Amino acid sequence: MSQGADRVWSVSEHLANILGQLAPLDPIELQLLDAQGCVLVEDVTVPVALPPFENSSMDGYAVRVADTRAAAPEHPAVLEVIGDVAAGSGVLPTVGPGQAARIMTGAPIPPGAEAVVPVEWTDGGAGSGRATAMTAHSVDPSGAAGEVRVHQPATAGQFVRARGSDAAAGDLALAAGTVLGPPQIGLLAAVGRGTVTVRPRPRVVVLSTGSELVEPDEELAPGRIHDSNSYALTAAARAAGAIAYRVGAVADEVETLRATIEDQLIRADVIVTSGGVSVGAYDVVKEALSSLGDSFGDDAGSAAGFVQFRELAMQPGKPQGFGRIGPDRTPLLALPGNPxxxxxxxxLFVRPVIRTLMGVGAVHREVVRARCSAAIDRSPEGKRQFLRGHYDHATGTVTPVGGAASHLVKALAHADALIVVSEAVTSVAAGTEVDVVLLD
Incomplete structure (x- = not known):
């Protein structure tokens, strides 16, 4: 495959060329909360059974099964309450025949007890003149505490969480390759892991170019527009799993752009620009980055020191740029400026880069086949077209949203899929099956 910029590249060629130059980031050890969103690079096993001891799943009374076997509302079993067991209790009373221990949710099952009777199945100790709210603050670890009437029989193991019922010692808790979300972070904490070895989330720096761009909260002067690209792309990078930094819009000045990018290299695993990649007189990105040479710490002419600009057989998004710059050969993707x-x-290109650097298995968005509910009258021959659409999971259909124009931000905001029309197809009849890239 030619590496030259003097030909038209297919979407697949461009993506393969980019990903072929990248590898996942090196693993690091992080504190648990810092590891959220990262990919685990080691198998984590359970060191101690989870839970580590039998405990109650209800507020109630720990009892022996035989003592409640004949219990009924009209003939309750009357048991001596010998003490209270709260969560975290270390010294436990022993439950003998005809006895019970008041117990809180999560508290260890005391010796001799075989089941827990919920407080709702009892009189709550009212018969002893000692009925109180069942809370950790009402426990009384001292000796005899009256009696309780039980109105329903208990079965062995009832409302008892068995030792190791969640996970046994030696079980695989999480496999390498797992993305750590809140439940996974919770599991790691539960098995006693305070740190974990992961691939870090890539740091992505996003900037827009264009002297016409102003911040969203600034008043528009004649010929000016609000910068939406840097906000959308920064949000997209975060949604893909990256740590994303947005840089304010850069004016159409070559040296300013070069200086801005050089300043950002220290905190970037990927740099993403938008705008200035076509053939106009003010396409500053193309002018500034086509031959960076040793201005970014590379030998002039080396593959690491410049960004190659290409024409792709796709719509929208024909002009694209990719290269690796600076002493760390940081990937830079230059995207077109239309939103x-x-x-x-x-x-199509940046999200797979982020996912590749993260080391996740699912690099690409899910693609499904769906019936197109409306006709697509025109698609450029020889180009792969990506139209915005709304996918109906219930019916397996997709409906185009807005037109093909690349400035339709409102239509994009109401789409959750991309309808793919292949290079050989120039129109699509209603009801035809098409490939659909799911964005949501």
Whole structure:
């Protein structure tokens, strides 16, 4: 495959060329909360049974089964309450024949007890003149505490969480390759892991170029527009799993752009620009980055020191740039400036880069086949077209949203899928099956 920029690249060629130059980031050890969203690089086993002891799943009374076997509302079993057991209790009373221990949720099952009777099945100790709210603050670990009437029989193991019922010692808790979300972080804490070895989330720096761009909360002067690309792309990078930093819009000045990118290299695993990659007189990104040479710490002419700009057989998003710059050969992806073109390009190229650096298995978005509910009258021959659409999971259909124009931000905001029309197809009849990239 030619590496030249003087030909038209397919979408697949461009993506393969990018990903072929990348590898997952090196593992690091992080504190649990810092590891959220990262990919585990080691198998984690359970060192001690979880839970580590039998405990109660209800507030109630720990009892022997034989003592409640004949219990009924009209003939309750009357048991001596010998003490209270709260969560965290260390010294436990022994439950003998005709006895019970008041117990809280999560508290260890005392010796001699075989089941827990919920407080709702009892009189709550009212018959002893000692009925109180069943809370940890009402426990009384001292000796005899009156009696309780039990109105229903208990069965062995009832409302008792067995030792190791969640996980046995030596079980695999989490396998390498797992993305750590809140439940996984909770499991790691439960098995006693305060740190974990993961691949870090990539740091992605996003910037827009264009002297016409102003911040969203600034008043628009004639010829100016609000910068939406850097916000959309930063949000997209975060949604993909990255730590994303947004840089304010950079004016159409070559040296300013170069200086801005050089300043950002220290905190970037990936740099993403939008705008300035076509053939216009002010396409500053292309001018600034086509031959960086040793201005970024590389030998002039080396593959690491410049960004190659290409024309792709796709719509939207024909002009694209990719290269590796700086002493750490940081990947830089230069996307077109039209909002839809930039976002579609992110989904097709930048998101897979982020996922590759993270080391996750699912690098690409899910693609499904769906019936197109409306006709697509025109699609450019020889180009792969990506139209915005709404996918109906219940019916397996997709409906185009908005037109093909690459400035339709509102239509993009109401789409949750991309309808793919292949290079050989110039129109799609209603009801035809098409490939659909699911964005949601």
């Amino acid at each position: 839809v073109s930039a976002y579609v390009s992110f989904e």
